[in-house]
Amino acid sequence: MSEPEEHLSRTLNPRALRGLAHPLRIQLLRILRRSGPATASQLAERLGESSGATSYHLRQLAAHGFVEDDPALGKGRERWWKATLQSTTFDESLYKNPDPEVRGAIAVYTHEIANIHTQELNTYLGTRHDWHESWLGASDMSDFTLRLPAEKLRELDERIHALIESYRDVEEKDAPDAERVRIHFHAFPQRED
Known part of the structure; x- marks a missing residue:
């Protein structure tokens, strides 16, 4: 499946974060994206879960706007689900939220x-x-250690x-040898030994 022309993203607020923060919901959204x-049954089979569990968690994701019905595919009682957006952004203000539920x-x-x-x-x-x-x-599987203040890391x-986003619409994405490429980027402080 090719990615949609427009890459839409959503920034998590406390309510949306609480709605998404469940391992099965995160996996369901990841697969749909x-x-x-x-369908819930297809997702259940793929994840080794019951269709009741996937149905419940899909409804929870829908209540928080992460997924929705795909009426073009549904026939009769068969309910097809699709992701509403292609990515999620974590708002750093969430780290300052005093609510224990948000921290959890x-x-x-x-x-x-x-x-x-x-x-992966x-x-x-x-x-x-x-x-x-x-x-x-x-x-690539590299790691680097730098000594930086927080503002330089930001x-x-x-x-x-920005560099990664500049590659989202390259002309070569439809080349015969093009593949989906996952990029994991982790940057975090570490105490000296």
Whole structure:
């Protein structure tokens, strides 16, 4: 499935964060964004869950505006779901929210995203021999250590995000050898040993 022409994003507020911060909901939204519309039963089979659980969590995602019915695909009682937006942005003001529910939702959300990143990287490492050799040299797993104040790290983050966004609409995205490429970017302070 190709990505939509326009890459729409949503910034999480406390209510939306609480609605999304569940491991199964994050996985459901991720699959709908990456693979397109699906039914609760299809998603349940893919994730090894019951269709009752996926139906419930899809309704919760819909209540918070992350997914919606896709009436073009539904026939009879069959309900197809699609993602409403292609990405989610984490608003840093959430870290200052005094509500314990919001702090708990932040922990669930950020840990689940870290788990997904780890799973995706491990899947690539375990299957890299299946890719053409041109991908082996093009892929990257680097780490860097810099000594920066917080404002310089923010500047670096913004510049990296802008660079990545500049590649979203490259002409080569429809080339025969083009593949979906995942980019994980982590930048965080670390205490000296």
